[in-house]
Amino acid sequence: MPHATAKDKTRLYYEEAGSGTPILFLHEFAADHTNWEPQMRYFSRGHRCIAYSARGYTPSDVPASSEDYSYKHFYTDALAVLDHLNIAKAHFVGLSMGSYSSLQVALNAPERLLSMTLAGVGSGSSLENLEAFRKTCRDTADQFDKLGSAEVAKVTREAPGRIPFLVKDPRGHADFYAALARHDAKGSANTMRGFQRGRPSIYTLTEQIRRATTPALIICGDEDDACVEPSLFLKQHLPASGLTFFPKSGHVLNLEEPALFNEMVERFIALVEANRWNPRDPRSLLPH
Numbered sequence: 430m431p432h433a434t435a436k437d438k439t440r441l442y443y444e445e446a447g448s449g450t451p452i453l454f455l456h457e458f459a460a461d462h463t464n465w466e467p468q469m470r471y472f473s474r475g476h477r478c479i480a481y482s483a484r485g486y487t488p489s490d491v492p493a494s495s496e497d498y499s500y501k502h503f504y505t506d507a508l509a510v511l512d513h514l515n516i517a518k519a520h521f522v523g524l525s526m527g528s529y530s531s532l533q534v535a536l537n538a539p540e541r542l543l544s545m546t547l548a549g550v551g552s553g554s555s556l557e558n559l560e561a562f563r564k565t566c567r568d569t570a571d572q573f574d575k576l577g578s579a580e581v582a583k584v585t586r587e588a589p590g591r592i593p594f595l596v597k598d599p600r601g602h603a604d605f606y607a608a609l610a611r612h613d614a615k616g617s618a619n620t621m622r623g624f625q626r627g628r629p630s631i632y633t634l635t636e637q638i639r640r641a642t643t644p645a646l647i648i649c650g651d652e653d654d655a656c657v658e659p660s661l662f663l664k665q666h667l668p669a670s671g672l673t674f675f676p677k678s679g680h681v682l683n684l685e686e687p688a689l690f691n692e693m694v695e696r697f698i699a700l701v702e703a704n705r706w707n708p709r710d711p712r713s714l715l716p717h
Contacts, residue, residue, distance in 0.1 A: 433513035443481035447473025451519035455527025467687040485616025498623025504533035551659020566626035573618035582610040593679035645670040650678030
């Protein structure tokens with residue numbers, strides 16, 4: 430099985446398909462590399478596509494300590510995958526947790542990105558509710574330890590941002606959460622304690638975000654309430670960003686609306702590669 434090795438020797442399982450300009454797919458908390466299959470099949474027709482499972486998600490390694498699951502580990506793991514494959518830079522396509530890691534690469538190693546797609550980005554960022562969010566992360570981690578993944582999946586699948594998936598595609602929703610029920614419980618608990626609970630709110634990164642010039646496509650479901658305001662915030666502050674909302678959609682955008690997702694990302698990447706996705710023209714701004 431192919432693995433890349435992170436700085437701390439954690440092994441990261443990856444799959445790749447196709448050839449051409451690279452695209453790296455970064456999954457969300459409730460997913461793993463397999464949830465990018467609709468995109469791997471579509472984009473590999475014209476690009477070299479790589480999807481990997483984050484640390485804590487088998488068949489990648491599952492480090493024992495939550496201290497090995499910080500947001501810094503996660504974004505540098507993405508770079509370790511590129512390094513292993515001798516890829517200097519790539520288009521990053523992330524969902525939720527994967528979007529946050531993509532944004533961190535743009536803030537800390539912008540030379541490694543051709544572009545970034547930030548889908549379902551920013552939940553848990555509200556400064557007003559930050560402590561409550563972190564308490565929820567601690568409680569969820571404890572539930573993974575005590576009850577296991579199968580029981581926690583029953584709760585996660587009914588979270589508000591995931592109901593639109595259930596409503597429009599019960600079969601796809603059931604498949605998704607059957608896979609979540611098989612996740613390594615210790616890895617999920619540690620990801621909650623380390624990454625989810627410990628990552629800085631995007632609202633505390635405003636000045637860094639304003640300096641990030643990586644072309645960005647922000648995608649949000651209009652019924653993914655936790656991500657609406659963060660998506661608008663990023664549009665306002667990322668200089669070379671565009672924003673689209675998917676109607677009647679929640680959090681799992683690449684699986685809820687795979688055709689629409691693929692179309693939007695394909696168009697975005699084509700414009701980036703044609704050097705036609707640039708920072709906003711100042712003439713389009715309203716005077717203050």
